[in-house]
Amino acid sequence: MGFATRLVSVLVLLTAWQVAASLAGSRLLPAPLTILDFIRMEAESGDLGFNVGVTLARVAVSFLLAMLLGVMLGIALGRSKALNLALDTPLLILLNTPALVITVLAYIWVGLNEAAAVLAVVLNKLPNVAVIMREGARGLDPGLEEMARTYRFDRRTWIAHVLIPQLQPFAVAAARSGLSLAWKIVLVIELLGRPNGVGFAINFYFVQNLNVAAIIGYSVVFMSVMIAIDILLLQRLEAYVRRWR
Amino acid sequence: MSAAGAEAVADAPVLSVAIRRKVYGAGGSEPVEAVHDLAFSLNRAEITCLIGPSGAGKTTTLRILLGLDPDYDGSVTPDPAQAGISMVFQEPRLLPWRTVEQNVRLALPRPERGRDLDALFASLGLTPWRGRFPGALSLGMARRVALARALALQPRILVLDEPFVSLDDAAAAALRAIVVETVERAGVSVLMVTHNVAEAIEIADRLILLSPRPASLTATVPLALPRGQRDRAWADATRRDLAIRYPGVIAA
Numbered sequence: 266m267g268f269a270t271r272l273v274s275v276l277v278l279l280t281a282w283q284v285a286a287s288l289a290g291s292r293l294l295p296a297p298l299t300i301l302d303f304i305r306m307e308a309e310s311g312d313l314g315f316n317v318g319v320t321l322a323r324v325a326v327s328f329l330l331a332m333l334l335g336v337m338l339g340i341a342l343g344r345s346k347a348l349n350l351a352l353d354t355p356l357l358i359l360l361n362t363p364a365l366v367i368t369v370l371a372y373i374w375v376g377l378n379e380a381a382a383v384l385a386v387v388l389n390k391l392p393n394v395a396v397i398m399r400e401g402a403r404g405l406d407p408g409l410e411e412m413a414r415t416y417r418f419d420r421r422t423w424i425a426h427v428l429i430p431q432l433q434p435f436a437v438a439a440a441r442s443g444l445s446l447a448w449k450i451v452l453v454i455e456l457l458g459r460p461n462g463v464g465f466a467i468n469f470y471f472v473q474n475l476n477v478a479a480i481i482g483y484s485v486v487f488m489s490v491m492i493a494i495d496i497l498l499l500q501r502l503e504a505y506v507r508r509w510r
Numbered sequence: 511m512s513a514a515g516a517e518a519v520a521d522a523p524v525l526s527v528a529i530r531r532k533v534y535g536a537g538g539s540e541p542v543e544a545v546h547d548l549a550f551s552l553n554r555a556e557i558t559c560l561i562g563p564s565g566a567g568k569t570t571t572l573r574i575l576l577g578l579d580p581d582y583d584g585s586v587t588p589d590p591a592q593a594g595i596s597m598v599f600q601e602p603r604l605l606p607w608r609t610v611e612q613n614v615r616l617a618l619p620r621p622e623r624g625r626d627l628d629a630l631f632a633s634l635g636l637t638p639w640r641g642r643f644p645g646a647l648s649l650g651m652a653r654r655v656a657l658a659r660a661l662a663l664q665p666r667i668l669v670l671d672e673p674f675v676s677l678d679d680a681a682a683a684a685l686r687a688i689v690v691e692t693v694e695r696a697g698v699s700v701l702m703v704t705h706n707v708a709e710a711i712e713i714a715d716r717l718i719l720l721s722p723r724p725a726s727l728t729a730t731v732p733l734a735l736p737r738g739q740r741d742r743a744w745a746d747a748t749r750r751d752l753a754i755r756y757p758g759v760i761a762a
Contacts, residue, residue: 412603415576416617416659417591426616430607509607509643 295478303482312466317487320451320462323379324491327386328447334387335394335443336436342395343402360392364450368457377458382451389450394439401435433506441499448491463487523551524666524699525593527575529584532567544570545582546724552667555697557690559710562720562759568703571725572597572671575701593667596660600672602652604644610655611640617659627662634658634688650681654688661692668692670702674709686713690737707752707760711745713737717752719759728759 279297286296295303307313342349342356359367368385375381405428413427455464463483470479532545544567552558562568573579576597577590586593604613614630615623631637634654644652653673660668670689674682690713693700704710710717711733719728731752735744752760 408599408601408603409605411578412597412599414578415597416663418616419620422616422620426605426608426612430605510645 293475293477295481300478300482300485303476303478304486307479307482313483313486316461316463316466316483317490320448320455320464320487321490323382323386323451323455323462324444324448327383327390327451328444330383331387331390331394331447332436332440332443335391335439336398336432338391339395339398339439340402340432343399343405349399356392356395359388360396364389364453368450368454372458379459382454382459385454386447386450390443390447393446394443397435397439397442398432401432405431434503437499437503437506441495441503444495444499445491448487452487521553524554525575525595526551526587527571527584528586529571529574529582531584532570532574532579532582534570543724545574546726548720548725548727550718550727550730552699552701553715554666554699555693556715557693557700557702557713558716558718559714560701560703560718560720561705561707561710562725563722564705566720566722567725568720569671571720572669572703576669594663594665595667595669596663596665597669598653598656598660598671598673600675602644602649602656604652604655604659606644609641609643610636610647610658613644613655614659614662618662625662627658630658630662634661648681650677650685653677653685657685657688664696665698667699667701670700672704673702674704674706682709689713707749708745711748712740719752719756721758728756 283296283298286294286299304313338352342352364385367388371381371385371388375384409427409431413423418427451462452464452467455462456468459465466483467480470476470483526549528549529545530547531543534542534544548567548571550558560568560571570579574582574584575586575590576595577586604610605616608616611627611631614627615625618625628637631640634657636651636654636658639647639651639655644655647655657673668689673689674685677685686709689700689702692698702710702714714733716733717729717731719731720726721728733748749760
């Protein structure tokens with residue numbers, strides 16, 4: 266029933282769009298079928314696969330790096346008052362610096378290269394992950410800590426069975442919000458200073474000939490890939506982490 | 511320890527606690543004295559109940575006895591790390607993300623985790639629950655799991671913090687029977703912290719009465735009548751007598 270409702274709502278939306286587009290008759294409002302046509306052609310030429318692949322690789326590398334560093338930083342901040350006091354303000358500044366500013370500065374200081382691109386995404390995303398993980402590390406159950414001490418849990422047992430299970434829900438939440446953030450930033454970074462990727466392609470069709478079908482086509486394909494990753498990977502991970510509830 | 515060795519020390523206390531003074535907040539704020547001149551010992555195969563008004567420093571005493579708080583003036587012998595103490599907390603403090611069985615096994619030292627625990631689970635009526643997560647258990651069942659975790663270590667001393675509180679009568683009675691059975695079968699020494707005098711009078715061999723904060727020893731009261739012969743009239747009379755002798759500790 267829920268699925269049928271969703272399907273109907275999408276179909277109604279697509280039909281309305283198709284009708285509106287044919288009434289308008291402008292290439293600035295391309296019909297869904299026109300976009301589908303573009304996607305097919307771009308896929309056949311190989312450009313679509315190449316650009317989506319390049320962007321995915323950038324998202325993957327910077328996402329994993331930001332998660333790794335953010336998780337470690339967040340746990341350290343949550344467990345050490347002194348460290349938290351020292352880094353709270355810089356973190357707050359970074360958290361409120363516009364993604365665009367970080368990106369431009371990274372390109373200026375590091376150069377127009379792949380390292381700068383990855384650095385920019387990591388710096389954009391890391392504070393979010395760290396702040397979420399800090400909450401997790403602060404909220405560790407003191408009763409379980411005392412139990413673990415009383416029963417003399419060794420360090421390995423404590424990490425695997427007491428610490429990590431308490432942080433897992435926070436890590437998954439950080440991953441889900443972080444992934445959507447990362448890919449949106451990657452597109453901006455590509456637009457500003459990379460010679461390939463989805464962001465580059467969208468900029469190319471914008472500057473070249475205002476090809477709206479191409480712009481929407483690329484976004485639709487990439488959005489679909491990211492939603493698929495969220496549903497197939499992250500949501501399953503979340504369900505697994507919460508299986509004991 | 512050899513059998514002969516065990517025989518020789520059978521009458522010696524399994525644990526002696528002597529706290530001269532325990533003060534909180536010695537650093538910045540106004541220091542508060544939580545415990546003052548409290549000494550008692552625990553004997554093999556005996557149930558000792560620690561009774562006192564809330565805020566009397568029972569928890570502080572337990573933390574010292576468990577070796578969780580080294581910052582006090584006094585001594586615990588043998589050292590809590592070597593005394594063979596297992597603890598059952600008031601809230602069961604199970605790992606909610608691990609099954610009943612894993613919760614029990616994780617308390618064991620690594621080489622012993624694979625040990626056969628069938629008899630232990632069976633004796634506590636937990637066999638059907640071994641694969642379940644603690645969230646699926648009632649409080650009474652969760653306390654049994656916590657007790658199983660404590661007993662899996664084959665302790666010499668079992669410390670129970672308000673083990674029967676918030677249980678319905680049947681669940682409390684069942685758990686009490688298990689504790690008594692453990693003491694009588696395995697010779698474990700039990701220290702039970704409670705504010706429920708009736709419960710203590712029902713199962714204890716000895717009562718240790720604490721004064722209000724700072725906790726100090728008011729009296730040690732042996733209950734000589736064997737557990738099997740205790741009845742309602744005896745319990746009521748004992749309680750009235752205690753209330754008259756120790757009005758600050760035992761409510762009438």
